[in-house]
Amino acid sequence: MKKMLLPSILACVPRVRVGLLTDLRRNLPVAAGMVALILSPAVAADANHGAELAKRWCASCHLVEGAQKQASADVPPFAAIANKSDFSAEKLAFFLLDPHPKMPNFPLSRNEAGDIAAYIGSLRK
Numbered sequence: 049m050k051k052m053l054l055p056s057i058l059a060c061v062p063r064v065r066v067g068l069l070t071d072l073r074r075n076l077p078v079a080a081g082m083v084a085l086i087l088s089p090a091v092a093a094d095a096n097h098g099a100e101l102a103k104r105w106c107a108s109c110h111l112v113e114g115a116q117k118q119a120s121a122d123v124p125p126f127a128a129i130a131n132k133s134d135f136s137a138e139k140l141a142f143f144l145l146d147p148h149p150k151m152p153n154f155p156l157s158r159n160e161a162g163d164i165a166a167y168i169g170s171l172r173k
Contacts, residue, residue: 093137093159098167102126105154106164123150130172141165 102112111125119125129135144154144161156164 093141093162093166095163095166095170097160098163098165098170101160101164102167126168127171127173130168130170135169135172137162137165137169140168 099113102110106112106126107116107119109120109123111119111127113126129140141158141161141164144156144164145158
């Protein structure tokens with residue numbers, strides 16, 4: 049009886065493995081989308097709120113909109129940042145959370161950094 053049981057158990061193994069692979073293929077895009085939503089600060093970003101934040105905190109140095117009259121000459125306008133070939137709102141949002149020494153240290157939340165990055169991204173032509 050033990051000899052007959054082993055082949056019948058082994059016969060089921062390939063079917064189980066195929067079923068798992070089918071489930072994995074079906075659910076992988078869903079899982080990848082969930083990971084992207086969790087890891088990306090700019091997914092649910094509000095570009096309008098980002099524009100308000102940029103006018104309040106960034107306009108003293110950067111040209112944040114076309115109607116602005118004055119900005120520092122040695123910092124890039126937001127439109128130029130948006131039109132860089134390697135622009136990514138996600139990378140910019142992470143950069144804003146840990147800015148380089150020339151930038152003032154604004155205590156931005158992840159959502160605020162994502163909003164500003166979304167606003168800059170909206171300027172891309």
